[in-house]
Amino acid sequence: MSVRGGPGARVTGDGTLDEHIIIIGAGHGGVQAATSLREEGYQGALTLVSADPELPYHKPPLSKTFLKAQDAAPQILKAQMFYDAQNIALRLGSTVASIDPTARTLTLEDGATLAWSKLLLATGARPRRLAVPGSELDGVFYLRECADARLLRERTAAAGDVVVIGGGFIGLEVAATMAMSGKRVTVVEAADRLLGRAVSAPVSSHMRAYHEGLGIRVLTRTGVRQISGQDGDQDGGVRAVVTDAGEAIPADAVLVGIGAEPDTRLAEAAGILCDNGIRVDAACRTSAPGIFAIGDCVSFPHQASGRVLRLESVQNATDQARCAAKAMLGRPADFDAVAWFWSDQGERKLQMAGLAFDIDRQVLSGDLDAGAFAVFLFSGERLVALETVNRPGEHMLGRRMLAAGFSPTDAQIAEGPAALKAALAAHGMSP
Ligand SMILES: Cc1cc2nc3c(=O)[nH]c(=O)nc-3n(C[C@H](O)[C@H](O)[C@H](O)COP(=O)(O)OP(=O)(O)OC[C@H]3O[C@@H](n4cnc5c(N)ncnc54)[C@H](O)[C@@H]3O)c2cc1C
Numbered sequence: 001m002s003v004r005g006g007p008g009a010r011v012t013g014d015g016t017l018d019e020h021i022i023i024i025g026a027g028h029g030g031v032q033a034a035t036s037l038r039e040e041g042y043q044g045a046l047t048l049v050s051a052d053p054e055l056p057y058h059k060p061p062l063s064k065t066f067l068k069a070q071d072a073a074p075q076i077l078k079a080q081m082f083y084d085a086q087n088i089a090l091r092l093g094s095t096v097a098s099i100d101p102t103a104r105t106l107t108l109e110d111g112a113t114l115a116w117s118k119l120l121l122a123t124g125a126r127p128r129r130l131a132v133p134g135s136e137l138d139g140v141f142y143l144r145e146c147a148d149a150r151l152l153r154e155r156t157a158a159a160g161d162v163v164v165i166g167g168g169f170i171g172l173e174v175a176a177t178m179a180m181s182g183k184r185v186t187v188v189e190a191a192d193r194l195l196g197r198a199v200s201a202p203v204s205s206h207m208r209a210y211h212e213g214l215g216i217r218v219l220t221r222t223g224v225r226q227i228s229g230q231d232g233d234q235d236g237g238v239r240a241v242v243t244d245a246g247e248a249i250p251a252d253a254v255l256v257g258i259g260a261e262p263d264t265r266l267a268e269a270a271g272i273l274c275d276n277g278i279r280v281d282a283a284c285r286t287s288a289p290g291i292f293a294i295g296d297c298v299s300f301p302h303q304a305s306g307r308v309l310r311l312e313s314v315q316n317a318t319d320q321a322r323c324a325a326k327a328m329l330g331r332p333a334d335f336d337a338v339a340w341f342w343s344d345q346g347e348r349k350l351q352m353a354g355l356a357f358d359i360d361r362q363v364l365s366g367d368l369d370a371g372a373f374a375v376f377l378f379s380g381e382r383l384v385a386l387e388t389v390n391r392p393g394e395h396m397l398g399r400r401m402l403a404a405g406f407s408p409t410d411a412q413i414a415e416g417p418a419a420l421k422a423a424l425a426a427h428g429m430s431p
Helices: 028-039 080-085 146-156 169-180 201-213 265-269 314-328 392-404 410-415 417-426
Strands: 017-024 045-050 089-092 096-100 105-108 113-115 118-121 125-127 161-165 184-188 217-219 224-229 238-243 248-250 253-256 260-262 291-293 298-302 307-309 340-345 348-354 361-367 372-379 382-389
Touching: 017 028, 017 113, 028 045, 028 314, 080 089, 096 265, 118 314, 146 253, 161 169, 161 248, 169 184, 169 201, 169 340, 184 238, 201 217, 201 340, 201 348, 201 372, 201 382, 238 253, 291 314, 340 392, 348 392, 361 410, 372 392, 382 392, 392 417, 410 417
Parallel strands: 017 045, 017 118, 045 089, 118 291, 161 184, 161 253, 184 217
Antiparallel strands: 096 105, 105 113, 125 260, 224 238, 238 248, 298 307, 340 348, 348 382, 361 372, 372 382
16 A cells, blocks of 8 residues: 655654644635644645645635626635645545544545545535435536536526525525526525524515515425426426425526535544534544544534534634644644624625524614614523624624623613624723
8 A cells, every 4th residue: 555645744764654634625624724734833744635626715605706707716715826835735626535543544536545643624515405306407506616606607697587495595695696687586495484594583584575675586485396397307407396385486497505414424434423513522623533623514512502513604614724723733722713604695794693592582773674784682681693784893793792702781782883882892892
């Protein structure tokens, strides 16, 4: 068996690799981890293995700006010269087939074997597949990677009718983009409201009204029975989405956005503990010594809520990457970042800070009709989350309040951002 290291790998007297950190997955988490390892002073060999052949890029624009112009290029995370200058070996278009936690090696699909001293799994998530007749028809799309977005963009260029299955973030972002480029769009959502798992009722109903204002037809409490092809059969291109009520909604293209599942395949095959994601502790350590994991693929102890959960956000992946870099180098690391997320849907910027568990009270501020407002979410007297629509300043303030453990009074909220800033400053945090 030939075992190779990355560039700069130090080989000890007995011929084994001394220090070689390998990161599997070059998405938001993997690239940040490589960056942070170098920032933390790690000088050993460092390899980033990516199944995706593209130079690593930002994923959020794929459902937004990238779809608007046929010639829009992916927004890269770092230029190639960054990886060169930092001596990070980037293996693009290279899939890890298996890992061996005992031998501390991994095998690529091309058969090559690499040895590692520490391993970081940053394998992300994969779109949940729709399991109804016709879901494999040509013209049914999923969206995760740049190649998916390119295909969706090309194939919807001439489409008149687009059906989006799933009224979550990705579905609604694509729906808004498509509607604003003149397509007839229908969103089909099984739950009783849009973004039901992610935002409070006021934000949910505001966004429904906004999307309807863009001309989008929104169907909630509606399931999909099947996707039918040309002439009603299951061959050829997609023709219609048939709801569980029996309505056939015309479709030249269908986007399925019904959530994502953590990519735990490598970890599970290697016997690493997985439970709604690769299970890690507060220092991003998995159940296997020397193996760490971050981002969309992990479930972790969320300290503020006291729950074990999984998050899908750029913030979570990059903050965990910083934490894992420290932990891999044997430094104190304790993941306790305030969770935050954004979603741009047409002219609406939704931002969420904190996680809305055990909510028993919500306080609104701002102007719902004008589409600029904030919803403060409380559990008892404690502020646990803040959702804003087109109020980025208040979102930032919310993140600082949550980090400081500061809960504003209703009067302070009613007085507005200036009063909140003053109250936060009085609490000892510079706003
Ligand atoms: C269209 C879209 C829009 C989004 N919009 C937002 C947004 O507005 N705001 C926000 O906060 N978040 C958004 N997200 C979510 C955000 O992109 C993810 O939370 C983030 O990318 C997670 O980072 P990650 O590093 O954990 O995983 P990813 O970025 O998914 O990276 C994982 C990488 O691992 C690779 N990989 C997997 N298995 C292997 C293997 N065996 N060998 C080699 N490589 C492998 C994959 O190819 C992938 O490139 C969006 C996601 C999508 C898809």
